[in-house]
Amino acid sequence: MTDATTESTPVEPFSPGLRRAIGVVMIGASLSFLDTTIVNVAVHSLAHDLHAGLDSVQWVVTAYLLALAAVIPVTGWATRRVGAARLYVAALAVFTVGSVLCACSPNLGTLIAARAVQGIGGGAIMPVGTIIWTAHATKQQMGKVIAFLAIPIILAPALGPVLGGLLITGIGWQAIFWLNVPFGILGILLVFQLLPMEKGGDAGRFDVPGLILASLGIVGLTYGLAELGTAGGPDTASVMGLVVGLLALAGFVLHALRTRRPLLDIRLYRTGAFTAASVATFALGAANYGGMILMPLYLQTVRGEGVVIAGLLVAPTAIGALLSAPFTDKWGAGITSLTGAAILAVATIPFLFLTATTSYWLLCAVMVVRGIGFGLSIIPSMTAAYQAIRPEQIPDATPQLNVLQRVGGAIGTTVLTVVLTGRLRHQATTAQQAGGFATTFWWVLGITIIATIPTIALARTERRDRPRT
Structure with a gap:
């Protein structure tokens, strides 16, 4: 049940462990949300520099979203299996390596593939980061913690276009990806310095059918919506993506209700x-x-x-x-x-x-x-x-x-x-x-x-x- 006493019970001070967790997770959250908005302003520059049409360059955004959507369902099981801090380090590392690959991409195809790698890391950052800080917070503290961690969510839509425009104008589109690298490395170092690297435990048997259905459903919906927005209306690709996504999610719900330990x-x-x-x-x-x-x-x-x-x-x-x-x-x-x-x-x-x-x-x-x-x-x-x-x-x-x-x-x-x-x-x-x-x-x-x-x-x-x- 909802803890309704929050509004009348004084919130106890944050413990040192909670403060450390918030600081570490803030870095990853900032990278994840800022990258989503900062790339949007680079589409025209990418089309010019890579000699491609806007419909093709749009896949730089879509590939990130699809990879991000596919990896999110796995994060709960993977956290139990390998440990939250270890998985968080892996997510930051994959995101940072993906950023380097993006900045070094010589053509559009390579850049799209690199964005997919970046999305795999970016998709795990926020779910795993949330699991890290909730382990140190009481229910009464959650409101204040989420208010802190919502800052990058709030600032990203405002700062992303400004920062992206400045970097693209002054340096070039590669700079928006190089920006992630020092912060990604800093985040990894802080995890090792500030958080206990606890090992995982028994996460149960991995739910392969659940993964297939959940990922197909979320990716199908994400792709269908992205294609719908790009095309300016329904077309064959968007309708097929949405139908496949909805059917897969319906199948996942039925599967999850009949499975003892679903994904x-x-x-x-x-x-x-x-x-x-x-x-x-x-x-x-x-x-x-x-x-x-x-x-x-x-x-x-x-x-x-x-x-x-x-x-x-x-x-x-x-x-x-x-x-x-x-x-x-x-x-x-x-x-x-x-x-x-x-x-x-x-x-x-x-x-x-x-x-x-x-x-x-x-x-x-x-x-x-x-x-x-x-x-x-x-x-x-x-x-x-x-x-x-x-x-x-x-x-x-x-x-x-x-x-x-x-x-x-x-x-x-x-x-x-x-x-x-x-x-x-x-x-x-x-x-x-x-x-x-x-x-x-x-x-x-x-x-x-x-x-x-x-x-x-x-x-x-x-x-x-x-x-x-």
């Missing part, structure tokens, strides 16, 4: 609080990350700003999210998440009236408020999910929550990209293009309102489970 324990969803928190994490991922993609595109397409200036102008979102951090665990996770979703919806309304001359000051102010809603919504929902389960269930829950958040973000991003592409297809003037963005923000508002529904369920579950005094 991922979906019986966790028998707990009402965990189910509500998981659905809220998925829905808020779609609302938050989907909405974030539009403003940089508006600033570059309608206002003619470069990637660096556009990145700086969306930074207020990160500022707002940071301002919300002290309040993410002051009240119950359910009511806080519901409040954040409501703020997010209200802060979307001004974007419905975008024009080609909307004041930058107004946009920045609204983005600060939207950032507050982002921080107050998604961080408490993740906290509630971990507070609803027993410590020994965390290795099973963590991969699932990571998948839900990333797939939710991918769905939101894809839906809005398709809608925006359709609205801009026949818009010639900047005024018409601004109207296309304003129309697309109606979809953002709709997705956000839908995302409030699971937060209401989470708040109701939290209130029901609260001990009566």
Whole structure:
């Protein structure tokens, strides 16, 4: 059951072991999330330098996502088998080697293969890192820890385009991959220095059918969504990917229910609080990350700003999210998440009236408020999910929550990209293009309102489970 006493019980100070775990995991989390956004701004440069079309270069992004999606389901079992710290070192090492291979790639095919290697390491970093710090934290401390670790999640969409633009303009696209190398090495050294290298134990028989079905399902959905966004609408490849993904996931659910030790324990969803928190994490991922993609595109397409200036102008979102951090665990996770979703919806309304001359000051102010809603919504929902389960269930829950958040973000991003592409297809003037963005923000508002529904369920579950005094 949800630990509802969090809002009234003082949070004890972090232990030295927890502080060390947070410091180590922060490095890996920053690399994983920053790399996802920083590469997006390099697509045009890669197409020019590698003499390839944008449809081919898009695979640099897609290959990373597919590898990342395929490896996440294995992390729970692998952690039990080899030990969390050892697996975390391996993930950082693979990610760092993949970054070197990317920077040294002489052609597009090699770069795509190197990005897949990088994705294998990147996919394991966050799930394993979460398992590391949860081993040192009490349920009452989880809200504050997640608020710390959410900083790279919050800053990545704002800093990625700015940093990527500066590196590409000043040095070249290879620099965005070389940037990972010193931080990856530092992270590995800190793990050896600060964390006990505990050996693994009996993880049980490896669930090969479960791996095949789960990976095929997640990769199929990820590929289908990526292809849907690239094509600007449904085509044969995207539909086939989505159908295969959904069928494989349905098969995995049936398999997991009949297997004594499945790869991922979906019986966790028998707990009402965990189910509500998981659905809220998925829905808020779609609302938050989907909405974030539009403003940089508006600033570059309608206002003619470069990637660096556009990145700086969306930074207020990160500022707002940071301002919300002290309040993410002051009240119950359910009511806080519901409040954040409501703020997010209200802060979307001004974007419905975008024009080609909307004041930058107004946009920045609204983005600060939207950032507050982002921080107050998604961080408490993740906290509630971990507070609803027993410590020994965390290795099973963590991969699932990571998948839900990333797939939710991918769905939101894809839906809005398709809608925006359709609205801009026949818009010639900047005024018409601004109207296309304003129309697309109606979809953002709709997705956000839908995302409030699971937060209401989470708040109701939290209130029901609260001990009566």
